[in-house]
Amino acid sequence: MTDIIDGDAVAADIRADLQDSIDALADEGVRPGLATVLMSDDPASETYVSMKQRDCEEVGIEGIHVELDPDAPADELFDTVEDLNDDPEVHGILVQMPLVEQVDTRRVLRSVDPEKDVDGFHPENVGRLVAGNPRFKPCTPHGIQKLLESAGVETEGAEAVVVGRSMIVGKPMANLLIQKGPLGNATTTVCHSRTEDLAAHTREADIVIAAAGAPEFIDGSMLKEGATVIDVGVNRVDADTDKGYELVGDVDFESAEGVAGAITPVPGGVGPMTRAMLLYNTVKAAGEQEGIAVDLP
Missing domain, CATH: 3.40.50.10860 (Leucine Dehydrogenase, chain A, domain 1)
Structure with a gap:
């Protein structure tokens, strides 16, 4: 069974925990x-x-x-x-x-x-x-760390592959994963549009973070059995719906589910966490600028 990592629920917990700091x-x-x-x-x-x-x-x-x-x-x-x-x-x-x-x-x-x-x-x-x-961790990578923590994923010693090298997600995510300390200490590979044989890298990964902005380009055949998959992509594709489109991630959820040990859905995975961590950083900034110690979740 593949565990679905509920970003909406984790984000709601973070917002609730921030309330003490705001108070x-x-x-x-x-x-x-x-x-x-x-x-x-x-x-x-x-x-x-x-x-x-x-x-x-x-x-x-x-x-x-x-x-x-x-x-x-x-x-x-x-x-x-x-x-x-x-x-x-x-x-x-x-x-x-x-x-x-x-x-x-x-x-x-x-x-x-x-x-x-x-x-x-x-x-x-x-x-x-x-x-x-760090003064502030970028919101999406920080949110991903919180999702990994909530799912009980051990990053220390893990093989992690980050697919994408943007300044918003890919680069800071790789930096967080290699840092010493909790939710770090991973052996981290960064793949991108010029990587040859992407699947050869992702199949060896305990953790795959897909952030390349290409709809459903990673499928179940490219994953290691039991891997944790964090899907950052939000792509609009044509579909027979009232809106004429649907949102999909960078991972083909249907084929990945059943191979992955845990996976985030799109929507409802990483997106809510990005917004929650923006609130987190704002509260942290207020405390530091005003010289008031606050306990952050």
Whole structure:
């Protein structure tokens, strides 16, 4: 039997556990504040931001949303980020990606105050992660660690394969897995679009983390019996449904189920954890900026 790792349930537990920290901050007159900035007319981005703001409201975090005209000059975005950097009631800043063509994404990542960079993408925070002293762990990789922990998966000494090398998931995930300490100490291989014979790597893995953004390209024949499979992909494919499409992961769930020892579904696996860890980082940022010790789950 393959265990289904329920990301919705684990994320709900984390949000509930964060409540004690949020209450402790409230006792000191502090309400964590998360600012989201949207400069895009991409419907998916609009949905993501709306969900993040709703999450904030549910747990008692102050959500501040700034929406900019996608046709506005880039300086309007940078001025907005600077204002949020200077606002003491804003503890975390998230600039929703992808950005419009006229904006330099790397410059945006550098412009966010590293102490408010709750995505963990500022070069300073990336460096701290690699050095083994993270200020903020990027939300999706951190959420995956929490899923592995909830499923009782032992990473120490395990063979792990990360498929994908993005700065959002693949690279930080590999760095977390090789770190000394809990949920680390794995022997980690990073595969990508130029990897020859991907299956030769995934079949040897105790843990497979699929984050390449290609629908159902990993199937059961590419997995080791009993492996733990974390599917990060969210891909829209045509389907005979009311919406005309369905969401699938990077893993062919049907063929992987029964081979894997444990697997995350899509949706309901990694996605809820990414949002939960954004709340986690915002609460952590508020505590550190206000000089208030908080116990985090």
